[in-house]
Amino acid sequence: MAVKVIIPTPLRPYAGKQESVEFDARTVGEALSRLTTRYEELRKHLYTDEGRIRSFVNVYLNDQDIRYLQKENTQIKDGDTISIVPSIAGGTRS
Amino acid sequence: MLYLSEELAQRIRTQAAESYPHECCGALLGDDRESWREVLDLFPLVNRREDSPRNRFSITPDDFRVAEKAAQKAGLELVGWYHSHPDHPALPSEYDREHAWPWYSYVIASIADRKPGEMKSWHLADDRSRFEPEEIQVSKPHQSMVG
Numbered sequence: 001m002a003v004k005v006i007i008p009t010p011l012r013p014y015a016g017k018q019e020s021v022e023f024d025a026r027t028v029g030e031a032l033s034r035l036t037t038r039y040e041e042l043r044k045h046l047y048t049d050e051g052r053i054r055s056f057v058n059v060y061l062n063d064q065d066i067r068y069l070q071k072e073n074t075q076i077k078d079g080d081t082i083s084i085v086p087s088i089a090g091g092t093r094s
Numbered sequence: 095m096l097y098l099s100e101e102l103a104q105r106i107r108t109q110a111a112e113s114y115p116h117e118c119c120g121a122l123l124g125d126d127r128e129s130w131r132e133v134l135d136l137f138p139l140v141n142r143r144e145d146s147p148r149n150r151f152s153i154t155p156d157d158f159r160v161a162e163k164a165a166q167k168a169g170l171e172l173v174g175w176y177h178s179h180p181d182h183p184a185l186p187s188e189y190d191r192e193h194a195w196p197w198y199s200y201v202i203a204s205i206a207d208r209k210p211g212e213m214k215s216w217h218l219a220d221d222r223s224r225f226e227p228e229e230i231q232v233s234k235p236h237q238s239m240v241g
Binding site: 009010011012013014041044045055056058060065085086087088089090091092 | 117119143146149150151152153154155158159171172175177179180181182186187189190193194195196197198200220221222
């Protein structure tokens with residue numbers, strides 16, 4: 001299934017400055033795997049050292065957060081769009 | 095190099111004072127160039143971290159999208175984020191680093207007892223190992239560097 005992955009601005013320097021990339025994939029996880037295989041430098045910004053998607057990285061299939069679907073096992077239909085949307089967090093030491 | 099006018103810096107300090115003792119937050123809208131970026135407007139946001147707003151801030155993906163649309167509508171880019179550190183220095187914490195995105199400018203405004211302290215900007219290293227300082231200048235690049 002052909003899927004378009006939209007890359008957010010802060011990650012474009014690690015993805016050949018592309019705004020979006022298209023892949024053939026069956027699931028969201030497979031599409032993200034292909035993305036980070038093609039652009040290895042993206043991996044550390046999207047995944048923890050343990051291989052989990054970082055908490056502040058939000059992945060949407062079309063307009064739905066995959067946390068409320070089948071997460072990375074969410075099936076893709078031809079023409080779907082995956083968006084990586086940041087959430088921003090921080091704070092002091094204490 | 096981050097260009098941030100005194101007027102915009104003052105708006106951040108005012109928001110930090112109004113939010114004290116809670117952390118304030120917002121988006122930096124501006125113009126990104128090869129070797130410098132300029133903040134041209136702010137987009138204040140609500141700190142969604144209700145359980146510990148004194149030492150944490152959170153901007154949801156929905157708020158991110160609202161800020162991004164506001165930047166696009168103004169013909170600007172979302173170049174970074176600002177937040178306050180109540181009663182703490184303007185230094186990024188380990189928690190800041192763990193949750194940071196590359197490329198963005200992270201402006202931190204220190205505030206103590208509602209009195210503004212120093213303001214610094216930081217940039218996440220490519221390997222995520224540390225924040226690097228980003229110099230803040232108040233002069234306008236289009237006056238001194240372009241035309």
